[in-house]
Amino acid sequence: MTSQISELADFGWNSFFTSQLDFDPSVPALPVRVMAVHRDRMHVAGPAIDTLIPPFVETPDDEESTATVGDWLLLDVGTLRPRRLLWRRSLFKRRAAGTGRKLQLIAANVDTLFIVSSCNQDFSPARLERYLALAREAEVTPVIVLTKADQAGNPQDFVRPAARLLPGLLVELVDARDPESVACLLPWCARGQTVALVGSSGVGKSTLVNTLTGDGRIATQGIREDDNKGRHTTTSRALHRLPAGGWLLDTPGMRELQLTDLKSGLDDVFADVVAVAQGCRFSDCRHQAEPGCAIQAAIATGELEADRVKRWRKLAAEEAYNSESLADRRARSKAFGKMTRNAMNDKRARRRE
DSSP states (O other), X not given: OHHHHHHHGGGTOOHHHHTTOOOOTTSOEEEEEEEEEXXXXXXXXXXXXXXXXXXXXXXXXXXXXXXXXXXXXXXETTTOOEEEEOOOSOEEEEEOSSSOOOEEEXXXXXXXXXXXXXXXXXXXXXXXXXXXXXXXXXXXXXXXXXEOGGGSSOTHHHHHHHHTTSTTOEEEEOOTTOHXXXXXXXXXXXXXXXXXXXXXXXSSHHHHHHHHHTSOOXXXXXXXXXXXXXXXXXXXXXXEEOTTBOEEEEOOOOTTOOOOSOHHHHHHHTHHHHHHHTTOSSTXXXXXXXXXXXXXXXXXXXXXXXXXXXXXXXXXHHHHHHHSOHHHHHHHXXXXXXXXXXXXXXXXXHHHO
16 A cells, blocks of 8 residues: 555645555555546546546535545456545635535645736736635735736736735746746645646646646637637646646636635735724624724825725625525525515505505
8 A cells, every 4th residue: 555655646636645644455445636627527536547437426415425536446356436535635625606506626736826917908906805815815925927927018017916815825927838937836746746737717827737738729819809818728626647747627617616614714815904903892893984993094195005905895795695594595585575564564554554
């Protein structure tokens, strides 16, 4: 088993996963990693296996027990059927686009998150803060990667505001087409490491993937000239082998990314705002026009930026809404509807008097 574990390290295996093995020789198991997820099958691979299997859900009533890209599964040696989903070191998830409450798992067991933006109209501090909250909640190292510097008069005008979003945040400026320029990202791509890419479409993610992997198998498309918005090119999530020995996971553009169960991640990203908010006179202060609001006082003195506070309030409200259980939301909606009906009935009764 020791030699097998050494070979598994090439796929991102480490002691965290070894500790979950029972080493029972009477029940042999084959560890494999989920390399890609398609509509009706998964691509899994390991030192001695590379095959397709049906999707796997360990516990039907637990949305997070669905295997996703980056997961480790234990297969039955004889049937190659999944027996167990190993605990994850990290998990990225979101509520699926639309009004439903279905959870969508994005990637598991990621070490570093490359948050890709470009030096043009796509650059958005609000979007970057969303991804930073995801990374901090999952305890994954975030790295901002800024592309298309050749299209900007002064690329540092994008580097500086990005670096200010989080103390100690790493920001790399690259030409996604140039291997020498992209070499600054290689320390996060070494053997056993897993890197994920996120960012809106058109920022150069697919070009960056092709440069990092050394091939051109990922299709790329340009951006629309009218608004610098990109066209989606990645249609499924998959791990790509890197020449440096690590793994890179590309994800489709997530224009409707919704924050769920990320309060601590948001508190980390907006630690400066949260610290000031603790000085408000009232614990339920909404940080608008309430007396004794420390946030408004800090904005007035220039300690906090009004736009940053606005983004914090918006993301915090979104996270709270998305994290609320469906039952609680239905109960609240039902109570609101009942209150509205009672008010209308009282109004009609007064008119009849």
